Amino acid sequence: MKELIAFFSRYSKWLVLLVYAVISLVLLFRSDPYRHHLWLTSANTVSGAFYKVSHNITAYFSLRQVNEDLNARNAVLEAEVVNLREQLNTMRLAGFTDTMPTPDSVSHFNFIVANVINNSIHHPQNYITVDRGSLDGVEPEMGVIDHSGVVGTVSAVGPHFSRVISLLNPNFRLSCKIKGSDNFGSLVWDGRDPSEAILEELPRHTVYSPGDTVITSGYSAVFPSGLPVGTILDDGRDHKENFFTLRIKLFADFSRLSNVQIVTDNFRDEIKIVETNTIVNSDPTKK
Amino acid sequence: MNKTTLSLLLQFVVLVPLQAVFFNNLVLFNVAMPIVFIYVIISMPITMGPNKAMTIGFLLGMAVDIMSDTPGLNALCCTILAFIRNFVFHLYMPTDADLAEQSPSIRNMGVAAYLKYAGTMVTIYCAMVFCLEALQSWNPWLYLSRIVASSVFSLLIIYAIASWARNKNEKRL
Incomplete structure (x- = not known):
């Protein structure tokens, strides 16, 4: 002894x-970011409070840029409203309003507006901290977008703060398609340039050209379909493989994220129940 | 609580949030990231036992990890840095010098020896951190340039803090 x-x-x-x-x-090396304990993430109360204080100070420096972005976004929405109003009038004139069912897509998704209080782009796995938490209705695996495109998904949620897995993180994969085609691929960051990502597993017969817009496919309850993601940069056609791998220039500027929207899907629970039921019912061994 | 513990605690409380909020975002040319919080490990008294030093190092790294969402990365590197600290110190300073309760500083060591000691520590730390990051995303040239640029940038800021601390002490004397 x-x-x-x-x-x-x-x-x-x-x-x-x-x-x-x-x-x-x-x-x-425990890599699954959804299983990180809340206290081991930047969304815990103490570090959230620090970031909130520093955000309150530094937010003023980017107000001009934020204002310009909002004006640009406003102009786009204004144009869309005018177009839709015109279409509505045309249809009303054609007398369709009584017989046509009104789409309920408006109530499908809601948005929670949040401020980015911490953000990194230089690590191999990047995360974002935002100042909205479970008290504001945020839940894990909700999508996060900003005015220009997709930003990431929520991974850890505290009462007042949440941590978001950035698109600049290899743990985040996004189902995307090229605007105007129905073939979809998987978007993932390769750890190099914070303004570029890779679209892989795109079927070989897909028709595209550099400059085409890449949008979300909507094949998940996380993001609505048709959200802008980026544009195709180069013609990385590799003829040996069965799938294309393309470089994508991202729309979202991760070096100066300020305001983001967290996407809440009103049918999320319903979709989940349906999906799990389908799996159980289609299992031939269970009868 | 004696004076050494108090100054250690003060450094911890000031440098960890400063690293997370300010220095982590002060990246020049996408390569030079200042790692300043290891000043706490660099200036711990050399007579401190290795277990205590490593515990402080581990907690320090963990605090930075939690704030910047890099779980385990800085905790591991800080523990190792605290472990090899005495060895690095005695590379440049004789072992028989009277160092009771003294912290490595410009005043105690002289400019040249302090620069060599702090420079070695910073370079070892940057090499560990960026090699571990390179394991997750293979890009040798980027991480090699990050090691070099970050070491130089970090040493500059740490030297600035050290000389500020010296001036403050001299005024007090």
């Missing part, structure tokens, strides 16, 4: 090093 204690006291620094190193390595 005495020798054992002597052994431990002699090698105690190696033991301490080993214990701390093992804890760190476990945290470092």
